[in-house]
Amino acid sequence: MSRDSEKVIKAMHEYIDKYGNEDMNEEQMNSLMQQFMEEYNSNLPEPVTEKTAKTSEDYVELAESTEDIGKAGIYAKKALKLDPDNLDAERILIDCTSSGVIDVLKKYDRAIKHGNEVMKKRGYMNEDCIGDYWGIFETRPYIRLCGAYVETLVDCGMYGRALAEAKNIIHLNEGDNLGMRYKLMHIYSLLEREEEALALHAQYDNSEETMMLLPLSILFFKKGDFDTAEKYLKKLCKSNKDTKKFVKAFVNDDLERYLREISDYGYRLYSIEELIIDMTENSFLIANMSAYFFWANDILNKKKR
Numbered sequence: 001m002s003r004d005s006e007k008v009i010k011a012m013h014e015y016i017d018k019y020g021n022e023d024m025n026e027e028q029m030n031s032l033m034q035q036f037m038e039e040y041n042s043n044l045p046e047p048v049t050e051k052t053a054k055t056s057e058d059y060v061e062l063a064e065s066t067e068d069i070g071k072a073g074i075y076a077k078k079a080l081k082l083d084p085d086n087l088d089a090e091r092i093l094i095d096c097t098s099s100g101v102i103d104v105l106k107k108y109d110r111a112i113k114h115g116n117e118v119m120k121k122r123g124y125m126n127e128d129c130i131g132d133y134w135g136i137f138e139t140r141p142y143i144r145l146c147g148a149y150v151e152t153l154v155d156c157g158m159y160g161r162a163l164a165e166a167k168n169i170i171h172l173n174e175g176d177n178l179g180m181r182y183k184l185m186h187i188y189s190l191l192e193r194e195e196e197a198l199a200l201h202a203q204y205d206n207s208e209e210t211m212m213l214l215p216l217s218i219l220f221f222k223k224g225d226f227d228t229a230e231k232y233l234k235k236l237c238k239s240n241k242d243t244k245k246f247v248k249a250f251v252n253d254d255l256e257r258y259l260r261e262i263s264d265y266g267y268r269l270y271s272i273e274e275l276i277i278d279m280t281e282n283s284f285l286i287a288n289m290s291a292y293f294f295w296a297n298d299i300l301n302k303k304k305r
Contacts, residue, residue: 015039056083063092072096085118087111087141091148101155108149115142133173143169147178154183154284163187176204182211186282189215192222208239210274215285221292233296242272244300250293255279 015036020029048058059079063072073096079089090111098104119125124139133139146169153162166184170176181204188197197219201212217232237243249255249272258272259280267273279286 053078056080056086056089060086060088060092063089063096069096085114085121087115087118087145090114091141091145095148101152104152105156108145108152111145112149115145118142130172131174134175134177139172143173143178146172147180150180150183154187157284159187159190159284163191163193179211182209182278183282185212186215186285189219189222190285192219194219194223208235210236210240210270211278211282213239214275214278215282217296218285218289218292221289221295226295229292229295230299233299237300240270240275242270242275246272246275247293247296247300250279250290251297 016029016032020032024032046052048061050062053059053062053075056079059075059082063075063079066072066075073093076089076093076096079086080093083089094104094107094111098107116125119139119142122138123129124133124136124142129136129139133143146165150162150165150169153159153165163184166180166187169178169180170184173180181200185197185200188194188200197216201207201216204212213232213236217229217236220226220229220232233243246255246258249258255276259276262273262276267277
C-alpha cells in the first residue's frame with residue numbers, strides 16, 4: 001500500500017472515530033464512509049513540498065519521493081528533529097548515511113531497540129495489538145523497520161538471527177502484509193528446517209504461491225527426498241505455468257533476456273517474472289542451487305536420472 005493510500009485510510013479512521021459510534025449498522029457505516037470520501041475528494045490536500053512541509057510525516061514523504069540520497073537524508077534528519085520516535089525516518093536515514101553493511105547492521109540494531117521502546121511506550125506490546133500490527137497504522141513504521149532489519153541480517157549471512165526476526169514479524173502481523181513468510185520460507189529451506197517450513201506453509205493454508213512452493217521443493221531436494229521435491233515442483237508447475245521455461249533458462253544461463261523484460265513498476269504473478277524476482281530477492285538460497293535446477297530440468301523433460 002502506498003503512503004498516499006495510507007494517508008487516506010488513516011484520515012477515514014479518524015473521521016469515523018469522530019462522527020461514528022459503536023451502535024452503527026453496516027448500512028450506516030457505509031454511508032459515513034461515502035460521506036467521508038465525498039468530503040475528502042472535494043478538498044484534496046496539496047502535494048507536500050519543501051516550502052509547505054511542516055510535520056515529521058511531511059518530511060518522511062519528501063524523503064521517500066526523492067531519488068537524491070543526500071536530500072533524502074536531509075529530510076529524514078528534519079523529520080527526526082520534529083519527532084525523534086519517527087521510525088520511518090530512522091530507517092530512511094540509516095539507508096542514506098551508512099557506510100558498508102556492518103555499519104548498516106549496527107545502526108539497525110540500535111533502531112530496533114529504539115523501536116521496541118517506542119512500541120512499549122505507546123502501548124502496542126499487548127495482547128490486543130499483537131498479531132494485528134499492520135491493521136494499526138501507528139505500528140506500520142515499526143514493521144517496515146523490522147522488515148529492513150531482516151534484509152540486512154540476510155545480507156550479512158546471519159540467517160539464524162534473520163529467521164528469529166522474521167518469525168517475530170509474522171507473530172506481530174499475522175496477515176503478513178509485507179510478505180515476510182516468503183523470506184522465512186527461503187531461510188527454512190537454506191537451513192533445511194523441514195518441520196518449521198511445513199508448519200509455515202500450513203499456517204498460510206498450504207498456498208500454491210510461487211515463493212512458497214519453490215523453496216519447499218528445494219528444501220526436500222537438499223535433504224535427498226527427491227519424491228517430495230518432485231511433488232512440490234509439479235505443484236509449482238501447475239500454479240505457475242512458466243516454471244519449465246524458468247528452469248530451462250536457468251540451466252542454459254539465459255535468464256538475462258527475461259530479466260530485461262520486467263517492468264520497473266512490478267512483475268506479473270505466476271509468471272517467469274515472479275520466478276526471476278524470487279531468485280534475485282533470495283539469491284542466498286536459489287543462486288547456489290544449480291544441481292537442483294539441472295535435476296528439475298530432467299524431471300520436467302521426463303529424462304531418466
